[in-house]
Amino acid sequence: MTLRFASRLDNVETSAIRELFKLLGKPGIISFAGGFPDAAMFDVEGVREAANAALxxxxxxxxxxxxxxxxxxFREQIVGLMAAKGVQSLAPEQLIVTTGSQQALxxxxxxxxxxxxxxIVEGPTFLATIQCFRxxxxxxxxxxxDENGVIPEALEQLIAEHQPKLVYLIPTFGNPSxxxxxxERRRQILDMAVRHHTLVVEDDPxxxxYxxxxxPPSMLALSDSVPGSRDYLAHCGSMSKVLSPGLRLGWLIAPAELLSRCVMCKQFSDAHTSTFSQATAAQYLKAGRMPATLDRVRTTYAARSKAMGDGxxxxxxDAVRFVQPAGGMFIWVQLTGARGQETDGNALAKRAIEQGVxxxxxxPFFAQNPDTSTLRLSFATADIxxxxxxxxxxxKAL
Structure with missing residues (x-):
């Protein structure tokens, strides 16, 4: 039997990262491939207490x-989280809870x-976003x-030329960069969103x-000081990297008309995000355990990031070039070809697996004109x- 699939599937393919995991069955392999938080950092006891409190x-x-x-x-707790990060005048009715920030996208x-x-997206950017929009x-x-993120002057030229439906950015410790x-650039982008009447999506997982x-304050936090910019800004947040990806909790803050359309489409998809997960997270935040959890994660990831950069x-x-990150989970590396060494990240990946890493x-992180000399390393899940x-x-693989 031949099935006739939707033509929209012609524009996408399976995730290169997910496919890579099929090659990781070799015993003893060290993986810097995943984008996962370290499970050892999960506050299991705190989540257990929160779940019991919810029940x-x-x-x-x-x-x-x-x-x-x-x-x-839970929506009220999110408002509190955002207020602590400088987002004022936000009401629960101005956000919806999503099944991870991926659903928001x-x-x-x-x-x-x-x-x-x-x-328009950054080059490079989150692979799943490219796939989703395609x-x-x-x-x-x-x-x-560049080393400071998207270049505003180049972005504005692209907006003027292409008049996009939206611009998608990960301004803070982006994946994969x-x-x-x-x-300064955050303010410039808010200004151009207003001038060009273009929606900017700020993804902040x-x-x-740090x-x-x-x-710096998120673009959402800065939007109060840039008149009119809140009308052209959507903000995606997530609990996955700071509490637990298994709870599948994210949120979307957006202008009222856009938010109402998203609510309608979510009704068609899953009716609502797990109430049990939301109630558990609400109790966890109410108990005040998040600051200590974040302190532990920041300290651990900072040490691992330094160890990877030093290594x-x-x-x-000089065979590699990179910017030491000030936060997040990734180091973005460019192969320089110094001393005649490898410049193709795809070729190096195959030899690296043979060496056990x-x-x-x-x-895959580029929507256009991919830089084949680049690679993403995650320091989140491996100890020093x-x-x-x-x-x-x-x-050795190089």
């Missing part, structure tokens, strides 16, 4: 169907993108970046994972000893 205080609500917009106590794709529409028929255009968009100094400098030297080549050994193996 004790409001068992009917926690186990019942819920509102598509989200469980009200999918809802934006459903509500905003028609076949043939243009969307699924809805978008022509995805890459904006150039790990870079941090500075304060990593903003709480190592020493907190990052790259000592073991691979894995990473993700950078090519395994990071040091893994980088030594990578040097």
């Amino acid at each position: 004790t205080e409001e068992p009917g609500a926690a186990l019942q169907y819920g509102a598509t917009e989200g469980y009200q106590p 999918d809802l934006l794709g459903k509500t905003m993108i028609s076949p043939g529409d243009k969307v 699924l809805y028929g978008a022509e995805v255009i890459s904006a150039p970046t 790990g870079v941090l968009l500075n304060l 990593y903003g709480d994972l 190592f020493d100094v907190p990052p 790259l400098r000592s073991q691979l030297g 894995a990473f993700v080549p950078g090519t 000893a395994r990071i040091e050994e893994g980088i030594a193996r990578l040097a």
Whole structure:
């Protein structure tokens, strides 16, 4: 029997990262490939207590169907989280809870993108976003970046030329780049959103994972000081990297008309995000355990990031170029070809697995004109000893 699939599937393929995991069955392999938080960092006891509290205080609500917009106590806790990060004048009714921030991106794709529409993303950017927007028929255009994130002047030229439906950015410790968009550029982008009447989507799953100094305020927090910009800004948040990806909790803050359309589309998808997960997270936040959890994660990731950077400098030297991240989970590396060494990240990935270490080549993270000399390394899930050994193996593969 031949099945006739939707033509929208012609524009996408399975995740290169997910496919890579099929190669990781070799015993003893050290993986820098995943984008997962370290399970050892999960506050299991705190989540257990929060789940018990949810079942004790409001068992009917926690186990019942819920509102598509989200469980009200959890929405109120999100407002508190955002207020602590400088987002003022936000009400629970101005956000919806999503099944991970990935669903927020999918809802934006459903509500905003028609076949043939243009969307601008960073080059490089989160692979799943490229796939998601292409699924809805978008022509995805890459904006150039440097060590400080997307370049505003180049972005504005692309907006003027292509008049995109939206611009998607990860300003804070981006995936895969790990870079941090500075304060001046954040303001410039808000200004251009207003001037060009273009929706900017700010995805912020990593903003709480800073190592020493907190990052600049989010564009959402800055929007109050840029008149009119809140009307052209959507903000996606997530609990996955700071509490637990298994709870599948994210949120979307957006202008009222866009938010209502997203609620409608979410009703068609899953009716509502798990009320039990939301009730558990609400109790966890109410108990005040998040600051201590974040402190532990920041300290651990900072040490691992330093160990990986030190290892790259000592073991691979001028064969690689990278910016030491100030937060997040990734180091973005470019192969320089110094001393005639490898410049193709895809070729190096295959030899690296033979040496017992894995990473993700950078090519899939580009919507256009992929830089084949790049690769993404995650320091989140390996301890320092395994990071040091893994980088030594990578040097042998090079």
